Amino acid sequence: MRIYSAFESSLLAAIPKARLYARSLARNNHDADDIVQQSLLRAIERENQFQLGTNIGAWLNTIVRNAFYDKQKSHSVSRTDSLEDMGPGFDIPVPGEQMETVELFEVKEFINDLPEQERAVISMYVEGMKYKEIADALGLTRGNAMVVLCRTRKKLYEAFPER
Amino acid sequence: MKDKNKKSENFNSSIPDEISNEFLMAYVDGELKDLNVIKIIERSPDLKEKMAPFVWTRQLLASLKTGILDKPSPESMIDMVREGIAAQERGHSLIHDLEIMATVDGEAGFGGEEVSFSENQGEATKIFSRTGALLRRMRTGVLQEPVPENMLRLVEEGLKKKEIQAAQSPAFEIQKPVTRFFGRIVSWWASLGPAYSLVAVAATTILAVGLYVTASDQVPPTWEERFANFEGGQQFVTETESWLSNDDGTFTNFTLPALSQAKLLMGDVHQISLPSAPITDSLSISELEGVLDRMIEGKNNRALLNLSGDSSVDGSSGGQINRIFLRAFTPVDADIPEIMYEKIQPRCIIGELVEGETANPEVVLKSQKFRFCPAATNNRFTLLRALEGN
Numbered sequence: 001m002r003i004y005s006a007f008e009s010s011l012l013a014a015i016p017k018a019r020l021y022a023r024s025l026a027r028n029n030h031d032a033d034d035i036v037q038q039s040l041l042r043a044i045e046r047e048n049q050f051q052l053g054t055n056i057g058a059w060l061n062t063i064v065r066n067a068f069y070d071k072q073k074s075h076s077v078s079r080t081d082s083l084e085d086m087g088p089g090f091d092i093p094v095p096g097e098q099m100e101t102v103e104l105f106e107v108k109e110f111i112n113d114l115p116e117q118e119r120a121v122i123s124m125y126v127e128g129m130k131y132k133e134i135a136d137a138l139g140l141t142r143g144n145a146m147v148v149l150c151r152t153r154k155k156l157y158e159a160f161p162e163r
Numbered sequence: 164m165k166d167k168n169k170k171s172e173n174f175n176s177s178i179p180d181e182i183s184n185e186f187l188m189a190y191v192d193g194e195l196k197d198l199n200v201i202k203i204i205e206r207s208p209d210l211k212e213k214m215a216p217f218v219w220t221r222q223l224l225a226s227l228k229t230g231i232l233d234k235p236s237p238e239s240m241i242d243m244v245r246e247g248i249a250a251q252e253r254g255h256s257l258i259h260d261l262e263i264m265a266t267v268d269g270e271a272g273f274g275g276e277e278v279s280f281s282e283n284q285g286e287a288t289k290i291f292s293r294t295g296a297l298l299r300r301m302r303t304g305v306l307q308e309p310v311p312e313n314m315l316r317l318v319e320e321g322l323k324k325k326e327i328q329a330a331q332s333p334a335f336e337i338q339k340p341v342t343r344f345f346g347r348i349v350s351w352w353a354s355l356g357p358a359y360s361l362v363a364v365a366a367t368t369i370l371a372v373g374l375y376v377t378a379s380d381q382v383p384p385t386w387e388e389r390f391a392n393f394e395g396g397q398q399f400v401t402e403t404e405s406w407l408s409n410d411d412g413t414f415t416n417f418t419l420p421a422l423s424q425a426k427l428l429m430g431d432v433h434q435i436s437l438p439s440a441p442i443t444d445s446l447s448i449s450e451l452e453g454v455l456d457r458m459i460e461g462k463n464n465r466a467l468l469n470l471s472g473d474s475s476v477d478g479s480s481g482g483q484i485n486r487i488f489l490r491a492f493t494p495v496d497a498d499i500p501e502i503m504y505e506k507i508q509p510r511c512i513i514g515e516l517v518e519g520e521t522a523n524p525e526v527v528l529k530s531q532k533f534r535f536c537p538a539a540t541n542n543r544f545t546l547l548r549a550l551e552g553n
Contacts, residue, residue, distance in 0.1 A: 005322070007322075008318060008319075008322055011318055012310060012315065012318060015310045015314055016305060016306045016307075016308065016310065017306065019305055020305050020306060023305065033311065033314075036314065037313070037314060037317055040314060040317055040318055040321065041317065041321055044318065044321040044322055044325055045325070047322075047325070104297075104300060104301055107297060107298075107301060108301065122298065125298060126298045126299070126301050126302055126303075127302055127303065127304070127305060127306050128299075128302060128306070129306070130270060131265070131268075131270055143261075146261050146264065146265070147243055147246075147257070147261065149264070150257070150260055150261055150264050151242065151246060153264070153290060153291060153294040153295075153298075154260075154290055156294045156297070156298075157289075157290040157293055157294050160293075160294075160297060161293075162289060162293045
């Protein structure tokens with residue numbers, strides 16, 4: 001049985017949130033995974049810069065963010081927001097629920113147009129992360145994460161008021 | 164604030180009797196406005212010297228400047244203030260909104276404590292309930308998805324590759340086994356519980372003390388031991404005649420300090436009394452080294468290499484004399500046979516220890532060539548062996 005080092009197991013545990021963050025940045029699942037892979041390689045290279053016991057999620061996400069901007073500089077991030085690219089819930093519109101699906105697509109568009117930090121916070125909130133987890137992943141304070149989330153949800157409500 | 168103003172007023176007041184440190188500091192910081200005081204300071208070398216600590220600390224602190232005062236405030240903070248003010252104007256407070264959002268989401272409040280807010284029916288509640296429901300429907304479940312196989316492989320292979328690369332680096336060759344060894348010892352100790360750890364520490368200490376005692380028990384070799392190579396060995400033919408006598412056939416007696424200051428020239432013969440018994444008795448190597456140290460004391464490398472004169476140490480006892488003839492050679496002009504046996508290093512002396520008769524010093528009973536390297540850490544004194552078949 002393979003024995004994982006503390007660094008390796010922490011890194012593996014941080015991958016799901018890194019993928020989520022990368023998706024919020026790239027707005028494209030395929031590019032997001034490319035970015036995460038690049039980031040993992042960079043993280044392994046810089047293992048000596050990471051202090052065990054500190055927040056590896058925030059550290060990895062910082063690398064993800066830098067990798068995203070590097071990729072963006074090379075103009076290789078495409079923004080292909082198709083229904084298929086929006087996750088399992090968006091794959092096949094079910095008759096009767098079509099209107100709802102269209103609305104969700106619009107919400108997704110709305111989120112994609114948000115500034116980076118708001119997009120990241122809301123994407124993590126969507127996936128059920130707690131305020132503290134969002135804050136930790138993004139290197140924010142819990143209060144700061146709450147303020148950003150609150151502001152974004154108000155914007156969202158203005159765009160999609162209750163019918 | 165008032166105090167500060169008061170202080171700056173003081174700086175600009177009429178000329179004080181004595182220029183205080185505060186004035187000097189203000190001058191260095193460019194905050195001193197009083198031209199008369201400035202003139203006094205600039206004309207006085209003493210005051211300029213006195214202000215040196217302020218100049219130094221000013222430079223030191225300037226290097227720590229972050230420039231935060233010149234940077235724009237973060238956008239998020241500006242937004243927060245604006246929203247807070249706007250919300251306040253609308254009769255809402257941002258904290259109030261945050262508390263409601265937390266309540267709707269089933270989380271602790273803004274301060275991290277449970278929300279005791281009961282008014283959850285207002286507009287804010289509607290906003291957060293609606294957006295919460297909308298956003299929950301968009302969940303993709305990415306966090307619950309297993310990590311893709313390619314990413315797992317990438318991490319595993321990346322770390323393995325890095326380990327191999329590190330193992331091939333020269334630093335790793337030394338560090339890894341050493342750190343691994345000590346790491347194992349420490350983890351072994353840690354794994355034993357406190358009582359066993361204590362026993363392990365005690366055992367290691369006893370072992371270390373034992374090793375130290377054994378090592379310190381090693382007595383340096385006696386002269387006889389060192390001289391064993393000579394006993395029964397090859398007799399050397401030496402040029403003792405020219406070394407031992409002055410032109411008038413007398414010997415000059417020198418004390419050790421006098422010898423160390425003596426000008427040693429070729430042809431001079433120096434003798435001193437050896438405090439010890441003949442060489443066959445108990446002259447220890449360390450005693451001999453001490454004599455040699457004193458003889459060459461204060462002579463630099465150049466002087467030592469030019470020390471081509473001879474000196475002798477003469478100790479009379481029981482009809483025998485011990486003489487140490489010191490001759491220094493540069494490797495270039497070293498043409499005596501013993502140079503062939505060992506590579507002569509700079510700052511080393513080739514000497515000869517001769518045992519002869521008191522009545523007839525020219526008769527050499529025993530002779531042994533040696534090399535003495537005062538700057539060496541090990542084997543400062545070495546006997547030179549006779550050439551095979553010589």
